[in-house]
Amino acid sequence: MIYPAHLEAIASALAAIFTDGAYADREIARVLKADKRRGSKDRAFIAEQTYNVVRNYRLLRHLAGGGKPKKREDWWRLVGIQLLLEGESLPPWKEFAGLNEKEIQEKWTDAQTTRALRESIPDWLDKVGATQLGELWEPTLSALNEQAPVVLRANRLKATPQEVQKQLATDGIQTEVISDDALLVTERRNLFRTKAFSNGLFEVQDFSSQQAAPALEVEPGHTVIDACAGAGGKSLHLAALMENRGKILSLDIHGWKLKNLKERARRNGVSNLETREITSTKVIKRLAGRADRLLLDVPCSGLGVLRRNPDAKWKLSQDFIDRVVIEQADILSRYSKMVKPGGKMVYATCSILPQENDAQVDAFLASETGQSWTLEHKQTFLPEVDGYDGDGFFVSRLVNAG
Template identity: 70%
Template sequence: MKLYAAHLHAIAEALQNIFREGAYADREIARVLKADKRRGSNDRAFIAEHTYAIVRYYRLYAHLAGVEPQSKADWWRLIGIHLLLNDYQLPDWREFQGLDREELQSALEAARQDRALRESIPDWLDALGASELGEEWEATIAALNEQAPVVLRVNRLKADAVTVIESLGREGIVVEPLADDALLVTERKNLFRTKAFRQGLFEVQDYSSQQAAPALEVEPGQLVVDACAGAGGKSLHLAALMENKGRLLSLDIHGWKLEELKRRARRNGVANLETRPITSTKVIKRLTAKADRVLLDVPCSGLGVLRRNPDAKWKLSPESVDRVVEEQRQILADYSRMVKPGGKLVYATCSILPRENGEQLAAFLSSPAGEGWELEEERSLLPQRDGYDGFFISRLSRTR
């Protein structure tokens, strides 16, 4: 593919803002893509794909460049290294002077002997992963550096899998059934411009994430609380499983996320959902022992979804992981009180760390807050073994 200076300039600008200004990669890439309306779908795909790839292997490329990028010229050098190592022929531009494919390949082979360099992660994260996951860590972090598959969830309130497959097929998008209501997209295209999406026939949701709502074993007519709803992908799934019957309360500390959820709910045809921002502890206390089911998809390190958010590994720190573990402990102790005797709770994270998952549950069950609770099921999903995002899902029942 021919390389265009405008494309590479856009990538360099995005990288500068992600690493030097602290911008989130997905938002920054979206901003850059919107900046020039003349770009076609292929141009946009090229910029997004290569920006994400360089973010993913930032440490490795910076090592090969021999410099921590600061200037515009430094970012162009990183782009050149990435392109050369991915078999592109570089133009004879001054920004790429001095880059040699054979020298880079030799340096790459030497760097690959160091796992933290090879997988392009901070040393502290490599040590933490090895400590927490043992022999599983090497395969796990390698899988988390692969490009994530795109999976859809059929919205059963409006369609079935056959309807969605046929509708997308008419727009040239091929999807394959996975299981239940999950469909695998075989070719990356802009799904959000399709008629099927505008009609609310599907949501984009990773297959691992799709396991959380069914694990709650909801039934139509129940009072169900999604207590850390965010923008509500799992709330929408719960509404479909409830067949729009009963009461679904979606809570979150961020009101703007709940506004996004309400917009999505309208498109999905959800009629039993109520959003409620958590503005004080009173919101939770008023629901004490009233809910049939509670979903706690708690804040976490996000290490299970690095394929989708590769910049997260540069924003995390040992201290931030410690803070989120404490936050999970507090949420589990406080929010579990909403479940009435005989009810059930699902505790889920998009993390691969046992300290956020099984160990967090064990601590809860052995604490005063965990009295009267029993663990029914727990599953740890790993990308190299299960094929999709790293995820943890558990279900507990309240006996008294």
């Protein structure tokens, strides 16, 4: 059942996202916390419909008449159109007056002939994707416009995937083991309130993201640097692969992210991890020749994770992509010097654009800094390929001959 309070919450979140530039995940979390009386179904409805409108924003505006939403009632109408497209019946509220299901369905059918409108994406971004991915762009874009699956990584310092699966089942959460460490959640619940989470038995991490740490081919006893660690999901994965032996140095320019990583490391039972904020170029220079392994999960456009962050397509610009490409090349050139002769480096992004992936690796290998390096492995993960149902991701491994 749809309640006015639900629509008020969704409209409030949408206004903040599109008018004030708020991030969708944070805004939805804020709205859900505002009223703790809501049950799990109410919370799920608000979150899902907010994301649905964000995901289909351009298309819904077109179906509503093309104007930019400004008032509370405008946001209600977009939600109403989304619900009609899902086959729901609308209550006879004044905010929905004039919404004709037949007319909306006819306009929706006409919109299917225009890819950027159908998939609800800016024209400039559609052109970038088509230019760089060719015939792969259309199925990739369609897949990226669907709801993201929830995938977990079992923390092998504490439990096997089968043990995690069994523990979660006691809380009514059903999962399917899909790889050595990954579990697909087949019934959505609040994972963060489970004993398994509080005891550090798993982390939420997409399947594609889980490919970065194993690609580095770490061994217990290695000195490993995760140089763009962020909140540290891959650092924690590396610690498990290293069996808590050796040393992991997690670096990032944001100290608050590293603080969160320390908390996650304690919950995960990780004891071989040290964090260090990158406060100047000296931090990198002092680590020259120190690493057996280096992970560079570099800043990127994030086009591979639009399913999780659909608001990103409305915040991105060509200028941002141009700037981040320059930053990626700079990180590759300077940070690679931290690797010992004979050591290895993984360059990874959560982008699907060759400009940020293959082209960056090729340019590095052709540069003066990259003369001692060779490419051992690379793979691009696209959501629509071979039934793969995860994020878009790129991972490559290079070895330093010294």
